[in-house]
Amino acid sequence: MISLSQRLDQYLALRRSFGFDLAFPERVLRKFTAFADDRGDRHITTDLFLTWKAAYGSASNATWANRLSMVRGFSRWLAEHDALTHVLPAELIPGRKHTRPAPYIYTREEIGSLVAAAAALPSVYGLRSAVWQTVFGLIAVTGLRINEALNIDRKHVDLDRGFLQVEKSKNGTGRLIPIHESTTERLTSYAAVRDRILGPTDGRFFLKENGTPAGDCGARYNFAEISRVVGLRGPQLYQRHGTGPRIxxxxxxxxxxxxxxxxxxxxxxxxxxxxxxxxxxxxxxxxxxxxxxxxxxxxxxxxxxxxxxxxxxxx
The missing domain is CATH 1.10.10 (Arc Repressor Mutant, subunit A)
Structure with a gap:
């Protein structure tokens, strides 16, 4: 019988074929299906989700509502292929009504401190610091979403005319982003460091020192680290991110x-x-x-x- 992790592979492949960016949902769903596989569960049920919730650790209702929506989408698809799968009820998490959190508005000094802290991140060749100070600075001056910034390809960066092309945004549409001369200078400087370390490359504009694309998980980890350095988040054990202002x-x-x-x-x-x-x-x-x-x-x-x-x- 097919495991839930194998079913998840099929589900993610289908959704990605429609153009969805599933980096974060995949991490959550992988943990859910790994838990189910360890228990020997082959079908999604309300009891399985609640047992996973009890074992997974504490989090706010808003966080669990978000996780529920991810697993619920998976269960809705799987129910079409497996009669024993339950479509999880939307009201399973109390107080599930979505409310947008109040935004944290950074001061210019805080943004400067974050970029400076990112520039001081330790790495073997110096590309880690170059990537994250550039990514976080770029978001601050353009308002890009984090995955929009990370998914930019080299061919979508026109440093001569001062444009970035967002090929596929959260809503599946693309757009051109004009950027200031100072931003093109910063991007040019980063590109020079990247090419010096990795040599000429195709594909993504922002790369890690091993040549793979910089990702959402690394962005959140490094942002949590520099947020602690500048005092916007408290110290944490076991490499946890903690809470505080977000990317x-x-x-x-x-x-x-x-x-x-x-x-x-x-x-x-x-x-x-x-x-x-x-x-x-x-x-x-x-x-x-x-x-x-x-x-x-x-x-x-x-x-x-x-x-x-x-x-x-x-x-």
Missing amino acids: HDLRHTFAVRTILGWFREGREIDREMYKLSAYLGHVQPEYTYWYIEAVPELMQLAADRAERRYRGYAS
Whole structure:
């Protein structure tokens, strides 16, 4: 009989054929199927998921809701092939309703400290530090998602004209990202270090010292490490990441500071938001408007502007 790990291979291959980026879900699902295989379970059931949850370790309901959604998607596919598989109920995790966490807005000093700490990461040839200071700095100045940055190929980087091409974003669409001259200089500097160490290569732009692509797992590990160095996360045992501001908050910070600048310059926010929405790769502009609601300073600026307009209409 086919094991759940073998079924997972089929499921992941199918979804990747549709263009999905499954690096993080695969890590979670591999742990789930390995647990099931060790127990001799061949079918996904509610009891199996809850037993795995009890054995896997403590985490918030939000984290377990996310894990549930991954396993639930797998169970929904597998139920089409295996009559004994249960499609896990969406309400299995109490309080599963999704709420977006409030973004952490980095100060310029904090971003500078993070990039400096990344530049000091130890490595044999120096490529580790070059990769991560460049990746984290790039996200801070462009608002790219972490996997968008890591998935950029060399052919998608035009340093002469100052453009990056995101071939496939979270939503399956591509876009061009114009970058500042200072960013092209930083990317050029990194590329020179990479080519000196690895020689000319094709494929991904950001590579590790063994020549393989820099990945999401390494990004989160190194970001946790430099976050502890600069005091944004506390010390952890057993190489745990801990909690604190995330890589994704660099994207949030970019968006919030862009909108704040527009308010202070007196620009027409509704018109500008469509530009930012396209730049960030949002499918719908309301996803970009969320930043105004999520950050008190922006909410107050929006309220003040609305009140001024109302007074103008009333007078």
